[in-house]
Amino acid sequence: MEQDSAAEDSVNNDSMDEDENKLSIKEEPDSQDEKENITANLSQASSCDYSMSQFSKTEPAFDDVKVDSNIKEEMDEQDSDEDIPLRSSFHNKSRLASRLSTAKRKMNDSDEDDDDDVPLSARKKMKTEKKKKKKQIMSDMEDEEDYIPKKKKQKKNVFSDDEEEDYKPIKKEKKKIESEEEDYNDLKKKKTAAKKVKKEPKSTVKSEKSEDSSPKKGRKKKEEDQPEVWKWWEEEKKDDGTKWHFLEHKGPVFAPPYECLPSNVKFFYDGEEIKLSESAEEIAGFYAKMLDHDYTSKETFNNNFFKDWRKSMTEKERSKITDLKKCNFKQMHAYFMDIAEKNRSRSKEEKQALKEKNEELMKEYGFCKIDGHNEKIGNFKIEPPGLFRGRGEHPKMGKLKRRLEAEDIIINCSKDSVYPKPPEGHKWKEVRHDPTVTWLASWTENVQNQVKYIMLNPSSKLKGEKDMMKYETARRLHSCIDKIRKEYREDWKSKEMRVRQRAVALYFIDKLALRAGNEKDEDQADTVGCCSLRFEHIELHEKKDDKEYVVVFDFLGKDSIRYYNEVPVEKRVFKNLQLFMENKQAGDDLFDRLNTAIMNKHLNELMEGLTAKVFRTYNASWTLQQQLDLLTNEDDTVAEKILSYNRANRAVAILCNHQRAVPKGHQKSMEKLKEKIEAKKENIRDAERQVKDAKREANNGSVKEKMVYDKKKKMLERLKDQLAKLEIQETDRDENKTIALGTSKLNYLDPRISVAWCKKYDVPIEKIYNKTQRDKFRWAIDMAGPDYRF
Template sequence: MSSDVSASSNRLLALKSAPNGHNPVGSHMNGHSNQNGAESSMSEDDDLPLTIRKGESVSPPPRNLKRKKPVYAESSSDDDAPLASSPAKRVPAAAVRTPGAEVTTTSVSRLNGKRIIKSESPSSDVDDAQESRKTNGKAKKPPKKKLKEDTDDFSASEDEKPIATKKPAPSRKRKVKEESEVDEEEKPSTKKPGPKPRAKKPKKEEDASGSEAPKPKKRATKAVKDKDGNTKGKKKEKKEEDEEEEVFKWWEADGNSDGSIKWQTLEHNGVIFPPPYEPLPKHVKMKYNGKDVNLPPAAEEVAGFYAAMLETDHAQDAIFNKNFFEDWKSVMKNHPPLDGTKIESFTSCDFRPMYEYFEGERAKKKAMTTQEKKDAKKAKDEMEAKYTTCLLDGRKEKVGNFRVEPPGLFRGRGEHPKKGALKLRVRPEDIIINIGKDAPIPVPNMPGNWKAVQHDNTVTWLANWTENINNNHKYVFLAAGSSLKGQSDMNKFEKARELKNHVDRIRQNYTRDLKSKVMADRQRATAMYFIDKLALRAGNEKGEDEADTVGCCSLRCEHVTLEAPNFIIFDFLGKDSIRYYKRVDVEPQVFKNLRIFKENKNDEDNLFDRVNTSSLNKHLTSEMKGLTAKVFRTFNASSTFQRLLDEENLEDATLQEKLNAYNKANRMVAILCNHQRSAPKTHDQSMEKMRYRHRSLKYERMKLRHVLFEMEPKYKKNKKYAEDESDIDDDWIAAYEEAEKAKDIEKAEKKFAKDNEKLVEEGNKPQGDKVLRDRIEAIEEEYERLASERGTKKATLKTRKPVEKIEEAIEKLTDKIKGFRLQIEDRDAGKEVALGTSKINYLDPRITVAWCKIHDVPLEKLFSKTLLTKFPWAMQAEEDWKF
């Protein structure tokens, strides 16, 4: 489930104090969360729109996209809602005990003020949690581990469990150090597949005398086989392998996954509510007109939500501030300041003392020792253990978002009219529990009773409630890697594949209807053209209190500009307030239709005034059972991705070249689907570091070339080694060597201090300062030697090496430089495109699995641990599988 406000986890910068504690210039920190079912949970920067490139767009002129009338927006229905990202990425709500958003739990009264504040600590049954750990411990392993018994495609570490396929991938003969720079948010696992365990002879059966089979050598990483022919290694690995048999391989089981009955028995422990609010220390007060204000806990908690966000862009937003202040004043009507202060002016409020306190608490948490952090995590994991799994038809399945989001301030995306509004605390009385008839009803971990308990086995959610901001329903589902989620994903992609058999006929039909004399049919055909060719969402009507985002059916005349002879410029806010700006050429009949649709209409009138999402989807269903605009979008994304990958000739390509080709295809799909993000704020700094590293590799190769020339002058005539590094001059070399000398001296000083600490701990005499001085002198002498070689094209090594070894080292560096340059190009090309969204929601994972097998690419380079867990069923795809 989403977490609108994680106030205390925002990165905040201390700036100059001003009224309200604001920075008058504006903060550069902004942490967005997905409020409207955003497609990607990959980045906090995804919500900022940008211009599309690659010839499909032009730089958009500044434009005010504020609504003028009641607006209509894209669909937020289940048919067009993207799947949620893996809950493994979520930040736990109660991780920090500060009065920020994630830890506050005082009962905030509804804005009409009818609730009583309760501050009881949540009840927790330690014995139950311990018993749950005993019985449920095995279920905590990622489900992907279950497939290892079929293959040895990937070696496992404790962190990265393999997902296997029926057919092992070819073994890789070379070791590549570079990692794939895929996406800022969805960084793939960097674990490298280890060598396959060498096969050993099975242990001999115990004979009648009871003699045991010979024990394997004491090398835990090597696998051996027991008397049953099963491989085993370290005790931990053996324990994990024993658990594999208990994981349900639903994709291999018989049964109808499309039936209305989703389960027979369901048992779970409900949800976790955030802990109660802890009042601030007495010396921490907000100020009003320069004087401290004594707030009661309920009002103080809401003030803390805002204070924790003081140095974010939200606190500089007028709408955000207005909504917060109105809701805060409503809370204070029922819980007024204890000292009688009348708070009537927002500009007279100073929240900075509270902000500084939160920053201090955050710094304390950051300064915790590694052991303290481990202990805190262990205690949290033990408390949550029984909530992480459920029993579905008698087998354990992981639960996804089992934490109830804490109260806080709604952030929204873009120009949402309700940003800054107060999200009320969710209580047991707000939640409906769905569970099996014979299952025990879970007990909430805070005082109260569930709103209702039902036993509906035709739905897959475990709990739901309605949040107070947009009255949206919030659900608790099973985790991304669960059988129900997996079946849903596979059915979605299979439905998109089925469209291949109908798409030609559907396109012929809507092309014919582009000239229909019935205006409704002509508008519907034009909308279908956009959905098919441009992958637009269907769109849906929205009210005045919702963000002005639109889809295909809810486009207004102001969103479409015609440019002769047949170009159209789209300019509107799409889902999550991401700007969609494209200049595209269309068929002449489509251009003609749009000119007709816009006649005698104002800018704020609907372009398609005779088509809505319901009628469009009804027509799509008549063309193919189960067809929706979402299916079209998935089909176009996956088919385009498959085509782009197949067009690449990667026969003699390096690993990095293959990864770049894959990411390029993914970027094209992301652009098609308008999966944009703003460039990360640290992008330029990151790119500069990469370019510096690239040059340093060239420096190393240059020195080796000069060593080779000194040893064998004939190599100077060899074209392979004769070319100089064009972007490395003497000035850069001097600066580089000086920087490296400073780094080496710093390392020597740290090592000296560390060695002395160890000696003292062992009761020995520490080294004298002369030892450090000698080390530093040796470093300085080495860099003086390098300085003397500068510009001479001559160099020597500390240890003499044969020519063959130097040639080999130069070859390796050349390959490394080439691969690193490709990484730089790939990173820079993807700075404004969110690649993770496509992988999660629109690209059939079997395309990637089959492509990796064909081109001998480690799947971990392209799929994160979350995706490996989410798509275990896709690992069965063979090399020749095509979408």
């Protein structure tokens, strides 16, 4: 069959490029073998392993296809980046200029595919320019705007214990607190109980949906009793667009007011001591705290900070302080470090007191009432002011994140609830009653102008329900994935450029679990996903390390994390990519007829509720299940089973490219570990000698010596065990140094798979999920039996 398809190739080959350019592609189905090929690939693709290394075999070679020399240069340039750090800006430079050129060319060139739709990038360009202008104007205006100093707050000696006072002091409504005390104790007890009793009973004894929204005294301390959790997943679901009928909460907790520095902490400008005004001092403090962070060595960060800082200054300060380099924050920095140190070395009592205070705050503000149940809130504290820390090369890093007041906050709650009270002398921006959204409070953050929310904890019904639906959608995808895969394979041959691009992009999304890749503004870090891939992000190799048709991806994805992958692809994909890259240069969109809206619209037609990200969920969960089936051994010890689970988890994390920075001191701790292993080996050698000696003596008879011999032998075994453990630890840690398992566990793996696995193989669920995770996945824990299949 290989021969046949090769034959087909050779027939088409000479003219193929041109053919495809004109997109006058033969309609008739490809040869039988190709079909077989497809099915083979399909079955392999769906058969499980999506982890990087195991991509389907490629088809036979065909003649060289010329690659633009431009392209080659481009590629060579980027070849040298083996050592690019996790987060990097290496793609940034050419972007703007080239985008411009793209657009120009795109607009002038009414090129090959007149029959096709208009390239999106041309329009994109124009819009970008317009936007830029608008942004410029806006930021100009903003610059002129005077900074209005916030009103003074009472000053305190900052060295006092009050420093520790967390957020807004709680008004002592003694009675109330007491009346709830009991309840609270229950909660606390539960907490400790959960900690101590490692083997929680699996299914919690629920308080038969007792409709007491505010739990009363009657509730006695059964440890399993979880007042804030009920079996919502057994309730009938109503789907009328409303998310709740009754919602009541206490409102957000504000950041504590600013306290001035003690007078012995000084600030110098150009060698001269300057007493800063309060507002300027506060912001200087934000910077001083970060002095030993990498951020402060970045130009963008410094510029943005300095600009915003000057806005907060008085006229006099502003005229004096004109150069950040002449600022000396050393004393301030030392002061903050000192405080941090003191905080770290707090006594037990202090820590305890602090903890209690926090718990009280949590108790008061951390819960809300929603449709007859108490639910935990996710983030009930308003974000404190500070300097914006964008990831990667963010153009706005270092800008001041304003302090928020009640006047900035919109409250969402039931009309018939007790509204939260704004702090003394303040008013909410608005109180609304919108049951179609799930947030309790929101505000607009000033750096990026984005809305931020206060929402429920993942353990809540609202979140859990959504989470479950997500996995249900992914499972639905499972039932039609074969059809979809077949379809996009067909589409690689389509006459229409946009269909081909869509099909190839979908292939990447499916196979590599790439993100969709929305367009981004100019004032955000330059990162991409599948649909926004640009010319410079992939390289094509006919042959690489004895693999054929290799595509090398190298780009910065979400959070500016580098995605690097060498993927052998099918011939058709490869040829299509060559086609897409023709007449393009760095900065041009690879898929110029495609964006996420188009992709998702198409996907939705294939299956209701299907979007690009479902593929990530689907492939992650599917991989986990496959890997677990593959790796788990019935007779293994629990520890070994857990190792298998972690391996499966790791496979998923690799698929999803969940990386982390190498932990600080990884190198060092590795060395230490190695030393330890060496020492252990030495010990073992020593012990072996001793055993030998002992044996000799034991042979001479006496009982005592025999005992000594036995002892020594046991010792030796123990040592060997320890060594083995250390070595496992070593490899494990090294493999894990750049891989983050948490994200996939939390967001991509259907918890029911894990739960089922635990139940089937008798692994306690606590070994897999910690307390928070168990809370979040309670629905799955209660719901899935050992036979659950994704």
